[in-house]
Amino acid sequence: MSRTRLARDNRPFSIRAMTDLSRTDFPHLRADADFWSLRVVDEAAHNFAVRKNVPQPAAALRDRGAMLTAWAYGGCGYAATSDLSRAGLQAALDRAAHWAQASACASLIDFRTLPQPAPRGDYASPDVDAASWSRRDWYELLAQESRETGCDDRIVDWEASVETRTATHTYLTSAGGDVTQRYRFVMPSISATAHAAGDTQTRSLNGYRGLAQQGGEDMLTRFGFAGSGRRIAEEALRLLGAPNCPTGVMDVLLMPDQMVLQIHESIGHPLELDRILGDERNFAGTSFVTLDMFGNYRYGSDLLNITFDPTLPEELASYAFDDDGMRAEKQYLIRNGILRRPLGGALSQARAGMRGVANARADNWNRPPIDRMANLNLEPGENSIAEMIAGIEHGLLMRTNSSWSIDDSRNKFQFGCEWGELIENGEVRGVVKNPNYRGVSASFWRNLKAVGDKSTVQVLGTPYCGKGEPSQVIRVGHASPACVFTGVDVFGGDS
Amino acid sequence: MSIMETYFEDVAALLDRSLAAGEVYLVKLDAERSDFVRLNRGKIRQPGSVTQCYLGLRLIRGQRHAEQALSVSGDFARDREDILAGLGTLRTVLDDAPDDPHLAYATDVRSSRDVRSSSLAASEEVITTVLDAARDVDLVGIYASGPVYRGFANSLGQRNWHEVSSFNLQWSLYQRTDKAVKTSYGGFDWSAESFSARMDEARSRLALLALPARTLEPGRYRAYLTPPAMEELAGMLCWGGFSGRALSTRQSCLFRMQDGTESLNASISFSENVAEGIAPAFQDEGYARPGQVPLIAGGGLVGSLVSPRTAREFDLSTNGANASETPEALDMGAGELAVADALAALDTGILVGNLWYLNFSDRSACRVTGMTRFASFWVEKGAIVAPVNVMRFDDSVYRLLGENLVALTAERELIVSSDSYRERSVGSMRLPGAVLREMAFTL
Numbered sequence: 001m002s003r004t005r006l007a008r009d010n011r012p013f014s015i016r017a018m019t020d021l022s023r024t025d026f027p028h029l030r031a032d033a034d035f036w037s038l039r040v041v042d043e044a045a046h047n048f049a050v051r052k053n054v055p056q057p058a059a060a061l062r063d064r065g066a067m068l069t070a071w072a073y074g075g076c077g078y079a080a081t082s083d084l085s086r087a088g089l090q091a092a093l094d095r096a097a098h099w100a101q102a103s104a105c106a107s108l109i110d111f112r113t114l115p116q117p118a119p120r121g122d123y124a125s126p127d128v129d130a131a132s133w134s135r136r137d138w139y140e141l142l143a144q145e146s147r148e149t150g151c152d153d154r155i156v157d158w159e160a161s162v163e164t165r166t167a168t169h170t171y172l173t174s175a176g177g178d179v180t181q182r183y184r185f186v187m188p189s190i191s192a193t194a195h196a197a198g199d200t201q202t203r204s205l206n207g208y209r210g211l212a213q214q215g216g217e218d219m220l221t222r223f224g225f226a227g228s229g230r231r232i233a234e235e236a237l238r239l240l241g242a243p244n245c246p247t248g249v250m251d252v253l254l255m256p257d258q259m260v261l262q263i264h265e266s267i268g269h270p271l272e273l274d275r276i277l278g279d280e281r282n283f284a285g286t287s288f289v290t291l292d293m294f295g296n297y298r299y300g301s302d303l304l305n306i307t308f309d310p311t312l313p314e315e316l317a318s319y320a321f322d323d324d325g326m327r328a329e330k331q332y333l334i335r336n337g338i339l340r341r342p343l344g345g346a347l348s349q350a351r352a353g354m355r356g357v358a359n360a361r362a363d364n365w366n367r368p369p370i371d372r373m374a375n376l377n378l379e380p381g382e383n384s385i386a387e388m389i390a391g392i393e394h395g396l397l398m399r400t401n402s403s404w405s406i407d408d409s410r411n412k413f414q415f416g417c418e419w420g421e422l423i424e425n426g427e428v429r430g431v432v433k434n435p436n437y438r439g440v441s442a443s444f445w446r447n448l449k450a451v452g453d454k455s456t457v458q459v460l461g462t463p464y465c466g467k468g469e470p471s472q473v474i475r476v477g478h479a480s481p482a483c484v485f486t487g488v489d490v491f492g493g494d495s
Numbered sequence: 496m497s498i499m500e501t502y503f504e505d506v507a508a509l510l511d512r513s514l515a516a517g518e519v520y521l522v523k524l525d526a527e528r529s530d531f532v533r534l535n536r537g538k539i540r541q542p543g544s545v546t547q548c549y550l551g552l553r554l555i556r557g558q559r560h561a562e563q564a565l566s567v568s569g570d571f572a573r574d575r576e577d578i579l580a581g582l583g584t585l586r587t588v589l590d591d592a593p594d595d596p597h598l599a600y601a602t603d604v605r606s607s608r609d610v611r612s613s614s615l616a617a618s619e620e621v622i623t624t625v626l627d628a629a630r631d632v633d634l635v636g637i638y639a640s641g642p643v644y645r646g647f648a649n650s651l652g653q654r655n656w657h658e659v660s661s662f663n664l665q666w667s668l669y670q671r672t673d674k675a676v677k678t679s680y681g682g683f684d685w686s687a688e689s690f691s692a693r694m695d696e697a698r699s700r701l702a703l704l705a706l707p708a709r710t711l712e713p714g715r716y717r718a719y720l721t722p723p724a725m726e727e728l729a730g731m732l733c734w735g736g737f738s739g740r741a742l743s744t745r746q747s748c749l750f751r752m753q754d755g756t757e758s759l760n761a762s763i764s765f766s767e768n769v770a771e772g773i774a775p776a777f778q779d780e781g782y783a784r785p786g787q788v789p790l791i792a793g794g795g796l797v798g799s800l801v802s803p804r805t806a807r808e809f810d811l812s813t814n815g816a817n818a819s820e821t822p823e824a825l826d827m828g829a830g831e832l833a834v835a836d837a838l839a840a841l842d843t844g845i846l847v848g849n850l851w852y853l854n855f856s857d858r859s860a861c862r863v864t865g866m867t868r869f870a871s872f873w874v875e876k877g878a879i880v881a882p883v884n885v886m887r888f889d890d891s892v893y894r895l896l897g898e899n900l901v902a903l904t905a906e907r908e909l910i911v912s913s914d915s916y917r918e919r920s921v922g923s924m925r926l927p928g929a930v931l932r933e934m935a936f937t938l
Contacts, residue, residue, distance in 0.1 A: 055593050057553075059562040062577075065547065078543035083568035092546075099542040102619050106626055108538035136591060157744035164521075195745035198756065200859050202746070279535050281675065282636045282667045285851075285868075364917075366545045387511070398555050404856040407866040407885045412938050414864045414887060416856055434857050438887070438938050469637035470531045470545075470915035493857030495889060 022066065025086040026172045033095045035116045037173040038089065039323060040066045041365035046454040047442070048135065050142040050454075051111035051162035053150060056161075058135055070096040071111040075104030080366040096222035096462055114350055117325030118175040126313045127216035128166075128227040138162055141226065149192050149229035152237055156195045162188040163209070163266060171325055179321050183474070186219050187212040187463060190229050194236035200495045201433055203232050203418050206257040207400055213314045213462045232278035235419065237404040238431050241365055245420050245435040245492030251395030251449070252437060252488045253388055256458035258417050260478035261401040264465070267299070267306055268414075268476070270410035271333055272467075273344025273356055274371040284467045285408030288442060289339070300445030306334040308343065308357040309479075311393030316477035317361075317374035322371050326358035333357075333376075334474075337446075344371050363472035370468050375477040381451025388450050388484050390426040396490055397421040397428065398435050414438040417489040434493030444485065452481030497610075498569075499526055499548070499644045500656050505571040506550065506578060507648035513582055514650055519555040520582075521600055523779050524548065524646035526569065527919055529624045530618040532638045534666065537629045539622065547918070550578065551779070554585035558594035561585050567890055597912040599803035599813070601781035604651050609776065610658045613683035615640050624687055625664065628694050632701070637665030643919050647776045657775035659683075659921065664690070665913050667869070668697050670704040677723070677849060677869045679910040700870050709873045709881040711936065717844030718934040719837050719874070722908035722926045727850035728892065729825055731863050731922060732765070737790050738820035739801035743809045748892070752796035757861070757893045759794040760900040764828035766790055767800060772824025773911065777815070778802075784815035786810075790822075794897070825924045830903025832930065839877040840902055840930045846872040846879065856889050864889040864937075887938040895931055904928040 014245060022040045029036070042064045049056040065082040066089060077099020079092040100111075164186050171179040188211055191204035205211060205228050213219045220226065254262060270287040278474030287298075288374035310318045310328035319328055326346045331339050344352060345360025348371050360369040389397070420435030421428050461477035503524050510520050521535070526548035533541040548569040553562045567574040614717045617642055640662035645654040663681035670676075678697045678855065680690055720728065732749065742748035751757035769776050770786030777783055780803045789798045800816035817823075832840055853865035867886050874877045891897075904927040914920035 013836075044721065054596060057560050057562060057595055057598075058588050058592065059564070060588075061564045062581075063564075063566045065548075065566055075539070076541075078541070080543070080545040080547065082547050082566045083570060083573075085568065085570075085573060088568060088570075092544075095544050103532075103542045106539045106622075108535055108540045108934075135588070139593075171513040193744060193746055198751065198754065198859070200745045200750065203638065254680060261844050277535075278635060278669075279533070279540055281535075281669060282665060286673055298651065366547050368541055368543060370541075403854045403856060403864070405887075406851045407887070408851055408868050409885070412866065412885065412887050414854075414856065414889065414938070416854075436856050440938075468918065470529075470639065470919075471535050473916050494860035494862050495857055 003124035003363060014279050018448065021084065022170055022172060025089055028086060029090055029093050030095050031070050033070040033100060034095060034192060035071040035099045035174050035468040036096070037069045037117065037171065037177065038066060039365065040170040041167065041442065043167040045163060045165040047163050048138040048162070049159055050139065050146040052157065053143070053146050054137055055143065063364070066092065067362065067368065068092040068096045069379050070100045072097055072100035073104035074110045074409060075100040075107040076111045076114045077103060078368050088458065109347065109351060114347070117173050118177045119171070119179050119321050119325035120177065121179055121329060123181040123320035125182065125214040128174060129182045130183050130216050131165065133217055134146070145190055149190060149233045151230060151233050154194045154196045154237060154240065155192050155233050157193040157281040158191065158233065160190045162186065165436050171321065171323065172399040173325065177325050177478045179325065181319055181321065183214060184216065185212065185214055186217055188220060188225055190232050192233040192236045192339055196240050196267055196412040199240060201236050203236035203239065204400060205232055206460060209463055210257055210460055212316050212463055213317060213459065214318060215314050219314065239419065239433045242431040242433045244495070245396065247491040249487055250490055251392045251481060251484055251486050252490060253392060253395060253397040253423065255397065255399045255482050256456065256480045257400045257460060258398050259378065259480035259483055260460045261404055263376060263417060263478050263480060264373065265404060265406045265442065265475065266410060268343065268373040268376045268415055270441060271343045272371045273342040273348035273352055276342065277348060277351055280467065283469050285410065288409040288411045291354065293339050294342060294354060295340065298337055298446065299334050299339045299450040300337045302337045303381055303451045304337045304445055304450050305332065307332050307377050307379055308359065309375045309377050312375060312459060312479060315375045315459050315479060316475045318477070320368065322358040322360045323362045324360040326360065328358035331357050343373060345369065361474060363474040367470060367472045370472070372467065372474050373465060373476045375479070378480040378481065380454045380457050380481045382453055383450045384453055385456055388422055388452060388482065389428060391450060392423045392484065393425060395423045396435060397423055403436065411441045413441060432492065434495060435490065436492065437488050439488060447486045449486045452483060456481040497658060500658065502569055503648065503656070504648040507654065509575060509578060511650060513579060516599040517556055519650050521553040521649045523551040524644060525918055526644040529639055532618055532622050533673045534625070534634045534637070537626060537632065538636045547594050550583065552581050554582065554589060555598070555600065556589050559589045559592040560595060560598055560599050561588040561592055563727055569925065575887060584676050597804045597807040601653065602651060604653045605783045607777060610656070610657045610932060611660065611683065613660045615660055615662055616685040621653045624690065629692065633667065633669040634666055636664065638662070638664045639915060641917060643921060645921065647777050647779070647781055649781050653781050655775070655777040659773055663911055663913050668701045670701055673885065674704045674708065675869050676700045676704065680866065703872065703879055704870060708884050710884045711873070711886055713937050715933045715935050717841055718931045719841040719844065719846050720929045720931065721848055722898065722910065722928050724847045724850045725810060725827070725926045725929060726910050726924055727853050728863070729827060729863065729926060731853050732892065733822050733825060733832055737800050737822060738814070739799040739809065739811055739896050740805040740820060741806070742799050748795055748858045749856060759791065759896045761794040762830055762900065762903060763794050763896050764792045766826045767822045767824060768826035768925070769824045771826065774823035774921045778817045782813060782815040788814050791907065823922045829905050829907050829927045832902040833902050834904045834906045834928065837904060837928055837930060838874055841874050842877060843875045845883060846874050861892040863892060866933045886936045888934055889936040889937045895934060899932040901930040901932050
């Protein structure tokens with residue numbers, strides 16, 4: 001299909017770039033503070049969808065705002081505003097400085113002891129300035145997939161959609177920091193829901209917005225988006241006729257679109273340093289991991305290697321600096337199964353007295369940075385899919401997360417998938433529906449029996465990781481091979 | 496009239512003046528001026544303020560329409576150019592947009608104005624009070640306060656305005672590791688006495704958490720779900736359960752109730768009760784929302800939340816639901832059991848103070864899994880014996896609130912949502928507690 005190319009600067013608002021405006025205004029801001037910073041976020045999003053062969057109305061977002069942060073007398077305060085005039089920014093800085101001063105005597109952290117960030121540099125997503133598809137191009141593709149998906153009367157609902165987003169994040173500090181990071185994201189989705197005889201089954205392309213990467217539309221080719229609708233629908237129909245997943249303890253082969261959830265919930269969140277330090281105990285929860293475990297705790301088998309990797313160009317949360325100005329570099333968090341390093345930014349590192357990674361991130365201009373996952377990856381091993389299946393005597397292959405639940409210490413979990421396939425004596429035997437499994441993080445990863453090679457890796461992610469008070473939902477990336485775990489408690493549904 | 500309401504009037508007037516022949520506009524406003532003070536270890540972790548204002552502009556020409564959301568400063572003179580630019584962009588989009596067979600918007604003009612002003616205490620003063628009361632305990636939490644604004648206008652002359660100033664303090668007192676008491680205090684006028692009473696109650700339960708914890712074996716136990724625990728369970732039903740679209744496409748966890756093959760206990764009732772909640776009584780397409788929409792009565796499904804778009808698609812009648820068709824003021828009917836008698840009715844089992852991180856393990860069967868959290872206790876012969884270590888449950892709502900429901904409490908709790916993703920929520924639930932004959936715990 002040929003594509004009409006549009007210039008990248010074909011934006012709805014003919015205004016000067018916010019980066020230029022903030023650079024002009026920042027030197028004129030004044031505060032009774034030791035340090036202050038300005039973080040400007042300027043994002044534009046477009047959403048296109050075709051549901052049940054009906055094009056949904058085009059929806060667009062232009063979101064611009066600024067976060068001012070001040071350190072004074074040992075305290076720290078912030079103020080966010082969508083008034084980007086110089087007067088608006090000064091008013092926000094005044095409010096931030098007020099909070100810093102008012103909280104100084106009861107501040108959990110003495111900010112006078114911290115180095116003042118002065119990062120300088122920039123970052124750009126792949127193809128950030130390249131031409132993008134037109135609305136018509138998107139609707140043509142989505143309509144085609146919708147037609148293919150709605151192929152049977154038992155398919156009762158279906159949708160093909162995409163969200164595209166561009167963003168420019170600017171960070172300026174009174175200590176001389178000046179960082180500009182420009183992003184481009186593409187997040188397509190296809191889903192089909194089948195219903196018959198009192199049962200409903202849904203199948204999707206790697207879950208809702210599970211296909212999410214930086215860069216341009218070439219990601220559609222990498223994931224074979226065009227033509228997926230028919231396969232998704234046929235798989236939903238097969239689930240309708242499939243038996244329930246059996247109950248028992250067995251091996252499981254988790255494909256990448258379930259591995260990302262397994263990594264996210266039972267490694268990512270427990271390693272967040274602000275959880276370990278107690279900040280999240282009133283909402284997102286604490287962690288079974290404690291500070292004394294780093295450097296010696298066996299998190300998983302020798303096959304487990306987990307990295308914080310902001311350097312994969314197409315991965316959703318790649319960047320050069322975090323939102324507190326720390327330079328981002330690849331680091332091993334778990335190496336050969338041993339816990340090495342937490343997910344903690346500069347502030348948490350100072351509080352805990354240990355080294356972490358550059359992961360202090362805010363989901364938008366109106367929320368302050370906290371410790372977040374960014375790109376959290378499981379490094380590939382040496383087994384092909386065929387080898388892993390051949391090595392399973394009695395087990396289950398599971399694809400595409402559909403249910404996730406874990407305790408507030410990130411230990412006892414229960415996850416479900418859209419799709420299961422029985423494996424007997426090294427061969428795939430048939431499809432089962434409602435596959436679920438449960439376990440405990442502290443022991444589950446020690447039963448990691450095989451790690452897939454590079455041919456099994458998918459670079460996935462989600463734009464919907466929630467955490468924080470006030471709450472934030474942020475983009476995270478996960479790249480993982482398929483993996484085999486032994487002795488897993490597996491079960492099905494009631495339907 | 497607040498500055499923000501005046502601003503919205505100016506925006507609507509600008510759009511009125513700028514519209515071309517044959518065009519209709521709908522515009523909504525979502526704005527707030529919030530203080531957020533985050534606390535940990537009885538200290539201030541992150542204090543700040545957020546001023547934000549978003550406009551959602553929709554342009555309609557015949558059966559074509561498109562939407563543009565934009566953040567604005569709240570200063571009309573400064574925003575004027577951006578608003579007009581947004582309108583211009585939408586005109587361009589409509590030039591090649593297809594007709595939408597499901598387009599629906601209110602054409603009866605039903606303006607409204609609801610301003611619930613209050614005298615909020617200065618956040619700095621509230622925090623001083625809270626920290627003074629927490630000098631000898633490990634307190635972690637969040638204080639949020641300030642006005643929230645919602646507005647709607649259209650080119651037919653309709654104007655709706657909803658303005659609420661409120662606060663919400665959510666805090667946990669930690670005894671050790673994951674043993675804590677969570678308490679909330681939300682409303683419109685801060686009272687140091689009310690806060691103090693809640694803090695005293697939390698301290699008394701904190702003392703019980705000092706007892707050695709008990710680890711239960713997986714199995715089926717009697718249980719008493721407090722209203723905060725019931726909020727999590729009801730929240731699962733709100734996840735598409737009452738949606739007219741999800742019911743019509745068989746994706747609702749309650750579609751078997753619609754088919755008549757499943758039901759809940761006859762004492763179970765739910766309604767969307769906007770009249771007694773804090774959510775606005777209008778929605779994004781300008782429809783007025785009825786004060787009450789019965790959803791479940793006598794244990795059977797009697798209604799659903801139908802957005803204008805769903806109504807057009809499935810030939811239903813809209814009842815003013817937003818596009819998500821999610822309750823914003825869910826009201827669960829009370830029972831007859833006095834809260835004071837709840838532990839006696841439980842006899843021996845688990846007092847579930849809070850549930851956490853629920854999800855479906857089989858949506859078609861309305862089977863839900865999740866964890867116990869915070870102050871949950873093992874109870875014997877009506878008396879608290881020990882805190883319990885966290886347990887996973889996995890059970891069907893049809894069983895929990897069906898054959899296994901013993902009693903609902905007569906007193907209900909109004910739980911104001913503390914949700915603050917992107918913006919402070921105006922949602923709430925009013926819920927009783929429930930004694931259950933059996934609840935399946937699995938891990």
